[in-house]
């Protein structure tokens with residue numbers, strides 16, 4: 001099997017190094033001779049001396065995707081537009097694809113997978129989501145016989161690192177983001193991470209694999225961690241929760257909600273144990289019950305591990321090719337339902353509320369009156385000692401709808417008085433997380 005590589009940045013160079021280091025293992029696992037014949041990169045000098053003998057290095061991506069000698073294109077550029085053009089052209093030229101480009105697949109996956117399925121070409125992408133965790137293979141293969149009801153995870157290492165640093169080390173938000181960049185797991189533009197968009201890309205892919213729906217980023221609501229304040233993390237801790245950026249695809253009453261947002265997760269949950277830049281994913285199915293997967297979500301060697309696993313899988317699948325069997329998202333084309341990702345979330349869940357109140361008689365009564373009028377039941381109530389005439393009141397409600405919350409917020413603002421913030425977070429109450 002002959003490979004061509006697009007890109008020679010961190011992921012691509014780590015993949016080439018891992019291939020050179022573990023070449024004999026790759027051979028032993030496939031029985032095939034796997035060779036790199038061409039690399040195309042904007043910085044050919046970076047690749048010089050770091051590719052196997054006989055592998056040519058150039059700067060024109062078309063020389064890879066148009067080369068009839070190449071069977072598989074490893075698209076590792078991280079560039080969405082170039083990636084799209086290159087992948088579509090490579091598939092049209094009969095090549096299989098291995099990619100780690102989550103943004104490419106979240107934005108153009110529908111077009112790419114449709115073309116690939118029609119052309120009977122494989123597009124493998126274990127390296128696109130939570131690299132050390134084999135979640136793509138788990139959903140496509142290991143859990144394939146299950147009616148899945150939820151996939152809930154921490155899918156962005158940068159956000160988890162930033163939140164952990166803020167909560168455990170009392171770091172400022174900006175300092176923690178700068179550290180994530182220095183450590184190399186933030187995206188080139190860290191706004192992609194902290195806005196929740198990177199996690200939205202990943203959960204859009206996992207929802208397609210788990211539930212057989214088209215990849216549709218527009219149906220994924222996402223909110224990032226920019227506005228998370230340390231005061232809410234501290235209050236959350238006092239009542240037994242942590243603030244985490246949670247990506248969820250949850251099937252409820254036949255409708256699917258896919259969302260990314262900061263949430264409170266209970267201290268004793270598996271997700272609360274996912275700290276620093278690590279990722280964790282809980283899946284729930286009618287047969288398997290719940291399973292929790294944990295590992296690094298970023299890193300050169302970790303991504304190389306996933307990319308080379310796909311290369312090995314391709315070698316094993318294509319040595320005895322079976323026409324008409326390709327179904328890149330696990331579901332056959334005819335099994336993909338156009339269904340409805342529900343938007344916004346309608347499922348009831350508990351909420352955390354924090355109100356800053358003037359420290360005077362009757363304020364608490366006004367707030368509890370709003371809660372009572374809105375028929376909202378309280379599970380936890382905590383008020384801090386007043387400081388400079390003001391006090392924070394924290395409430396954790398029983399499960400309620402987002403619609404009811406939206407009606408209640410202006411009433412709480414009015415009760416709290418002008419200029420007083422009302423901060424809210426949903427609380428994760430998904431079993432098995």
Ligand code: HSE
Pocket residue numbers: 128130155156157158159185186187193198297298299
């Ligand atoms: N920027 C991503 C993260 C890297 O922080 O998780 C892996 O996708």
